[in-house]
Each structure stands twice: as structure tokens, then as C-alpha cells.
Amino acid sequence: MSAIFPKWTNRLPMMIIVGVLLVGTAVTAGVWYYFTPKYTRVGYQPIQPVPFSHATHAGQLGLDCRYCHTGVEKSWFSNIPAASTCMNCHNQVLKDDPRLTLVRESAASGKPIPWVQVHKVPDFVYFNHSVHVNRGISCVECHGPVDQMEEVYHAKPLSMAFCLECHRHPETKVRPLDKITDLNWRPESEAAQLEFGRRAREEWRVEALQNCSACHR
Amino acid sequence: MAEKATPTLTPPPVPRELERVPLVLNQRGFGWISDRVTAITEGSAPFWWWAAFIPSVLLLGLLGFMLAYQITTGVGVWGNMHPVMWGWDIINFVWWIGIGHAGTLISAILFLLRQRWRTGVNRAAEAMTIFAVMCAGIYPALHVGRVWFDWWLFPFPNSNGPIWPQFRSPLMWDVFAVSTYFTVSVLFWYMGLIPDLAVMRDRAKTKLRQFLYGLFALGWTGSNRHWSNYEKAYLLLAGLSTPLVLSVHSIVSLDFSVSQLPGWHTTIFPPYFVAGAIFSGFGMVLTLLIPLRKICRLEEIITMRHIDVMCKVTLATGSIVGYAYAMEFFVAWYSGSAAEQFHFMNRALGPYQWGWLPMIICNVVVPQLFWFKWFRSNLWAVFIISIIVNVGMWFERFVIIVIGLHRDFLPSNWGYFKPTWVDVCTYLGTFGLFFTLFLLFVRFLPMVAISEVKGVTPQADPHHPLGGAGHVERIPDDNEGATSV
Numbered sequence: 001m002s003a004i005f006p007k008w009t010n011r012l013p014m015m016i017i018v019g020v021l022l023v024g025t026a027v028t029a030g031v032w033y034y035f036t037p038k039y040t041r042v043g044y045q046p047i048q049p050v051p052f053s054h055a056t057h058a059g060q061l062g063l064d065c066r067y068c069h070t071g072v073e074k075s076w077f078s079n080i081p082a083a084s085t086c087m088n089c090h091n092q093v094l095k096d097d098p099r100l101t102l103v104r105e106s107a108a109s110g111k112p113i114p115w116v117q118v119h120k121v122p123d124f125v126y127f128n129h130s131v132h133v134n135r136g137i138s139c140v141e142c143h144g145p146v147d148q149m150e151e152v153y154h155a156k157p158l159s160m161a162f163c164l165e166c167h168r169h170p171e172t173k174v175r176p177l178d179k180i181t182d183l184n185w186r187p188e189s190e191a192a193q194l195e196f197g198r199r200a201r202e203e204w205r206v207e208a209l210q211n212c213s214a215c216h217r
Numbered sequence: 218m219a220e221k222a223t224p225t226l227t228p229p230p231v232p233r234e235l236e237r238v239p240l241v242l243n244q245r246g247f248g249w250i251s252d253r254v255t256a257i258t259e260g261s262a263p264f265w266w267w268a269a270f271i272p273s274v275l276l277l278g279l280l281g282f283m284l285a286y287q288i289t290t291g292v293g294v295w296g297n298m299h300p301v302m303w304g305w306d307i308i309n310f311v312w313w314i315g316i317g318h319a320g321t322l323i324s325a326i327l328f329l330l331r332q333r334w335r336t337g338v339n340r341a342a343e344a345m346t347i348f349a350v351m352c353a354g355i356y357p358a359l360h361v362g363r364v365w366f367d368w369w370l371f372p373f374p375n376s377n378g379p380i381w382p383q384f385r386s387p388l389m390w391d392v393f394a395v396s397t398y399f400t401v402s403v404l405f406w407y408m409g410l411i412p413d414l415a416v417m418r419d420r421a422k423t424k425l426r427q428f429l430y431g432l433f434a435l436g437w438t439g440s441n442r443h444w445s446n447y448e449k450a451y452l453l454l455a456g457l458s459t460p461l462v463l464s465v466h467s468i469v470s471l472d473f474s475v476s477q478l479p480g481w482h483t484t485i486f487p488p489y490f491v492a493g494a495i496f497s498g499f500g501m502v503l504t505l506l507i508p509l510r511k512i513c514r515l516e517e518i519i520t521m522r523h524i525d526v527m528c529k530v531t532l533a534t535g536s537i538v539g540y541a542y543a544m545e546f547f548v549a550w551y552s553g554s555a556a557e558q559f560h561f562m563n564r565a566l567g568p569y570q571w572g573w574l575p576m577i578i579c580n581v582v583v584p585q586l587f588w589f590k591w592f593r594s595n596l597w598a599v600f601i602i603s604i605i606v607n608v609g610m611w612f613e614r615f616v617i618i619v620i621g622l623h624r625d626f627l628p629s630n631w632g633y634f635k636p637t638w639v640d641v642c643t644y645l646g647t648f649g650l651f652f653t654l655f656l657l658f659v660r661f662l663p664m665v666a667i668s669e670v671k672g673v674t675p676q677a678d679p680h681h682p683l684g685g686a687g688h689v690e691r692i693p694d695d696n697e698g699a700t701s702v
Contacts, residue, residue, distance in 0.1 A: 159376045160378050
């Protein structure tokens with residue numbers, strides 16, 4: 001039989017196996033790292049029309065989150081305040097500062113400031129702020145240390161895995177209701193957290209909801 | 218020396234009526250077998266091939282158009298509508314996948330049972346299996362509606378929790394059953410092809426054919442070591458495929474019987490489905506091979522004995538199916554369950570009686586003709602009955618699915634199912650896919666397992682009066698010596 005293939009092709013199967021293994025590992029590792037919200041969402045920090053500093057207002061001045069986001073305890077939606085809320089102070093403080101031009105215009109005209117939304121869940125996810133906040137889930141669990149952010153960035157992945165981590169073990173995250181907006185609150189110890197968490201789950205009837213329609217309604 | 222010893226070594230003559238019909242008629246030699254089987258793959262394609270291929274490709278185009286229409290518009294283009302949420306999609310899925318089963322039975326179970334006649338038909342039957350499973354696979358993949366999420370059917374680590382498919386659902390088992398079945402069938406088919414691909418390579422006249430057949434022949438030389446490895450691998454794959462013959466359609470049947478619906482929720486379903494699958498599969502094998510053996514002049518390799526045996530398998534499995542139908546009615550009566558009894562009365566006498574009657578006639582009554590030798594040896598009769606079998610098996614799935622769903626426990630929930638033109642055209646299109654692939658197979662691959670058929674000829678057996686070293690001169694030249702058995 002005349003040779004149809006040159007001799008080096010004998011090594012081809014091994015080369016293909018090794019090549020597929022290498023490429024396969026690289027692709028798997030790449031997808032694992034780059035294709036999840038941990039990479040694609042965390043760190044997202046759009047340029048906002050007004051460079052509002054949460055670090056100054058919530059951190060340094062100690063404003064409660066609910067001073068501005070008034071709907072968070074009552075509604076599925078945590079609202080962005082109207083410019084008139086800003087003007088409660090800023091008609092006295094920094095009243096001529098050029099950085100606040102847009103705020104003053106908005107308060108005068110009633111036309112909202114075009115803030116860029118940072119934290120979004122997809123349309124097929126139902127998320128209710130009030131039910132979380134009223135059952136001991138702090139702002140910090142999903143939004144990160146906002147009181148230390150100059151401008152807000154995406155601190156947590158907000159992936160389904162992220163949601164389920166807590167939905168599977170709510171007792172590790174629930175906290176006293178008066179500490180919800182205290183972003184720097186820490187439990188005394190892990191044991192204390194678990195003890196409180198178990199009691200809270202029982203008394204507040206916090207369920208570990210994992211059925212699809214809990215969120216995908 | 219051999220000449221001298223012959224008188225004492227010759228076995229006593231076998232009485233004529235006990236003599237077995239040889240598997241290859243007219244004592245054909247090895248070279249003749251290679252020539253005859255590869256004839257259709259060499260030279261220019263005959264007219265009949267084009268005459269069959271062009272309509273097939275057109276139908277395949279129709280399938281492509283229908284699938285594109287369904288994907289871009291939604292499953293609403295099919296007739297599936299409350300209360301019959303499984304319509305032609307699942308009927309045709311079960312029908313096609315059932316057809317596949319004959320190939321695996323022939324190639325695996327009959328191999329383990331040492332049924333030497335399988336060698337004449339196993340290659341084409343396995344090809345039929347693979348193409349039928351491909352046609353079947355289209356339906357579950359498409360009926361989910363959002364085809365682009367089909368990969369969610371498989372368990373893989375993900376950033377959604379991770380969450381996993383519902384392992385307790387038979388629909389999930391189906392994914393594994395069908396994908397395993399397809400993978401093992403392709404492997405088994407390809408494994409068996411390797412020595413024959415080497416034949417094709419060695420016969421090839423053009424560089425391209427040498428390259429392509431050579432590539433897929435994987436450097437086969439026919440050495441003892443190759444044959445030893447090959448036989449072991451073949452046996453292992455046959456062992457792996459054997460449970461699949463029984464498991465795949467059992468699991469398909471669990472899609473129905475795990476539910477609580479009268480007419481579906483029965484323990485008889487797995488064996489009944491497997492028998493039905495083999496029944497329809499043999500029907501399809503006969504439908505394909507009867508014209509093929511004629512056109513490709515393979516009557517001496519796929520003999521009347523092959524046809525006869527396959528008719529008997531069809532008769533046996535058809536009778537099992539008939540028994541299962543009867544048993545369903547008996548159990549409905551014996552159970553005392555009003556819902557079950559209503560379902561079966563509705564099956565036979567309800568608005569879909571026109572689907573139940575052809576099922577009984579085609580699957581239970583007509584195959585009984587195979588008790589008579591006249592029908593088994595009349596090719597036209599066998600051909601027509603084999604088609605009737607598959608018509609009947611289509612109606613069986615129609616009866617189970619549509620009659621099962623259209624009237625459940627709640628009369629206000631009743632309805633009547635009608636397919637749409639998209640259902641019909643998609644089904645026709647799957648025939649396009651099937652026949653396009655099958656005709657390409659016939660044209661480019663040896664449709665009979667050359668080396669295996671040679672292995673069952675008398676001259677391959679060294680102890681046979683016609684075979685062995687002493688009678689080498691009687692064996693015609695083997696022009697692809699590398700692959701002689």
C-alpha cells in the first residue's frame with residue numbers, strides 16, 4: 001500500500017488530544033472567569049450627571065439611607081429622590097456651587113435629573129425591596145459599602161448564585177431591624193449571628209424560598 | 218497431502234431438508250463481495266440515486282424553512298393547544314426514535330446472540346438508526362420554544378446558583394437516554410466501518426477519495442493486532458448498546474407513564490414501547506432494504522432468508538404490541554377505575570376512533586399475515602406490510618398522546634386537537650432529512666458490512682470443506698488483501 005499520509009501524521013492523534021485538552025481547559029477557565037456577573041458587573045461605575053458623593057452624605061454626615069430613598073420600606077422599588085429633597089439642605093448649603101447647577105434646575109423645572117441606573121435585575125426577576133428590608137436584610141448585603149463610595153459602583157455580582165446564596169441560608173444574613181441602614185454593623189460573633197438568625201427566621205417567618213416562582217413570576 | 222486426507226475428514230452429508238441456506242448465495246468469493254457492495258459508491262451516481270436525492274433535498278429545505286419559521290415565530294405555529302399540549306412534535310419524536318431501535322437490536326443484541334445473518338443488514342440498519350435519532354432529536358429540541366436555551370437541559374456548573382435540571386423528571390432522563398443512544402450508536406457504526414473504509418481507501422482511484430477514506434480508516438492495515446483490538450472493541454460496544462436497546466424507549470415511555478393521566482399511567486408501558494419500537498424499526502428496515510437490494514443488485518447478500526427472518530421478528534413484536542393493547546383494555550376493566558375505563562372507551566369509540574381503528578388494523582391485524590410463508594416470500598407483500606406497520610405505529614403514538622390528553626378528568630377541560638400545516642410540513646421535512654442522509658450514506662459508504670459478510674461465508678471457516686488452507690485455490694482473488702478475514 002502506498003503511503004497516503006506522511007509519517008508525521010502518526011503523531012497527529014496525540015497532538016489533537018493534547019491540543020483539545022489545552023484549548024478546552026483555556027476556554028473553560030476563560031468562560032468560568034470572564035462570563036459571570038462577578039466579572040461582567042462588579043465594578044461598573046457609570047459617569048453620573050451630578051457627581052453626588054454617598055461617602056460625604058451617608059458616611060461623613062451620617063444621613064440615613066431612608067432620608068432620600070423613602071420608598072424602600074413600603075415599595076418593591078427603592079426610589080431615587082426628587083431634586084427637591086436635595087434642596088432641603090442645598091437651598092442653604094453650597095447654594096451657588098456650580099456642581100449643583102443641574103439639581104437647582106431640576107428642582108425649579110420639575111424635570112428629573114437623568115441619573116444612570118447602576119443596579120439592575122433583569123425583567124424576568126421580581127425583586128421587592130420592602131420585603132427584604134422589613135425582614136432584616138440590610139442595604140449593604142446587595143449594594144455594598146455605599147457609605148464609603150464617592151460615586152456608586154456595582155459592588156456585588158447580583159447573579160442568581162448571589163441571590164440563592166442568601167435564599168438558601170437566610171439566617172447568616174438577617175440582622176436586627178434597627179440596624180438595617182447601619183452599613184457598618186457587624187454581629188458580635190458568628191455564633192451570635194446564627195443564633196439571632198435562627199430566632200429571627202422563626203419569629204419573622206423568613207422562608208428559604210428557592211422555588212422558581214419566588215422570583216421568576 | 219490435504220487431497221489425500223480429505224475422504225476421512227469430510228463430514229457425513231447433511232440431509233437436504235436440514236441444510237441451511239448459506240448467508241451469501243451462489244458461493245460468491247471475497248472479491249465479488251467487495252466489488253458488488255462498493256459498486257454503488259464508485260463511478261458516477263446512477264439515475265435512480267439522483268431521482269431520489271433531489272426530492273429528498275427539497276424536502277430537507279422544507280424542513281429548514283419550517284424550523285426557521287417555528288423558531289422565529291414560536292411554538293404557536295404548531296397545533297399544540299390546550300388541552301393537547303403535546304401534539305405532532307412528541308408523536309413524531311417517539312415515532313422516529315422507535316424506528317431507530319431495529320438498528321441497535323440488529324447490531325448489538327443479534328451480535329451477542331451470534332445471529333450470523335445480521336451481517337447482511339446491520340450496516341444499513343445502524344445508519345437508519347442514526348438518521349432516525351437525528352430526525353427524532355429535532356422535536357424535543359424545538360418544542361421547548363426557546364431553542365437557544367436547549368443547553369440548559371444538560372447539567373453543567375453555572376453562576377445561577379448553581380441550579381441543576383430536575384433529575385427526578387423523566388423528561389430529563391430522556392435527554393440523557395437519547396444523547397447516550399445517539400453517541401453510542403454513532404461510535405458503534407463508525408467502529409464497524411473502519412475495516413470497510415480501508416477497503417474503500419485501497420480501492421480509491423482519486424487522491425481525494427484516498428485522502429478522505431484514508432483519514433477515516435485511521436491507518437487500518439488488517440494486521441492481526443488490529444483485528445484483535447477491533448473485535449474486542451466491537452464486543453464491548455455491542456455490550457454497551459444492548460441495554461440501550463431496552464432502556465431508551467423504556468425511558469421515552471416513562472415520559473408518559475410517570476404522569477397521572479389515565480391511559481398513560483401504566484406499568485406495561487416500558488416493555489410495550491420497546492416491542493413497538495423494534496416492530497416499527499424492522500418495518501423501516503424492510504421498507505428501505507427491499508428496494509435497495511434490488512436496485513444495488515445485492516440479492517445474494519441480503520437474501521430471501523434475511524427478509525424471512527426479519528418478517529418473523531416483525532410478526533413476533535407486532536403480536537406483543539397487540540397483546541399490550543388488549544392488556545390495556547383488560548386492566549382498565551379489571552382496575553375498576555372509572556377514569557381509566559372511560560379513557561379506553563373513549564379511545565375505541567370516542568371522537569378519535571378514526572385514529573384508533575387504523576392502529577389496530579395496521580399493528581395487530583395486518584402483521585399476522587406473516588404467519589404465512591407466501592406473504593414472507595412475496596417481496597411486494599412484505600414491502601407493503603412494512604409500510605403499513607409504520608403507518609400503524611404512527612397512529613399508535615397519535616392514539617396515546619392525543620386521545621390521552623384531549624379528555625381528562627374534567628369535562629369542562631375537554632378539547633379537540635387539530636394539526637396545522639406547519640406540523641405536517643415539518644413532519645414531511647424530517648423525511649427529507651432522513652432520506653438525504655440515507656442516500657448520501659448509500660452513495661459514499663459501503664452499505665453492507667463487507668468484512669463481516671466475508672466472515673460468515675463458508676470459505677472464511679478453515680474447518681469448512683470449502684474453506685481453509687487446503688482449498689485456497691478455490692477462493693477468488695481478493696484484490697484488497699489487507700482486509701481479508
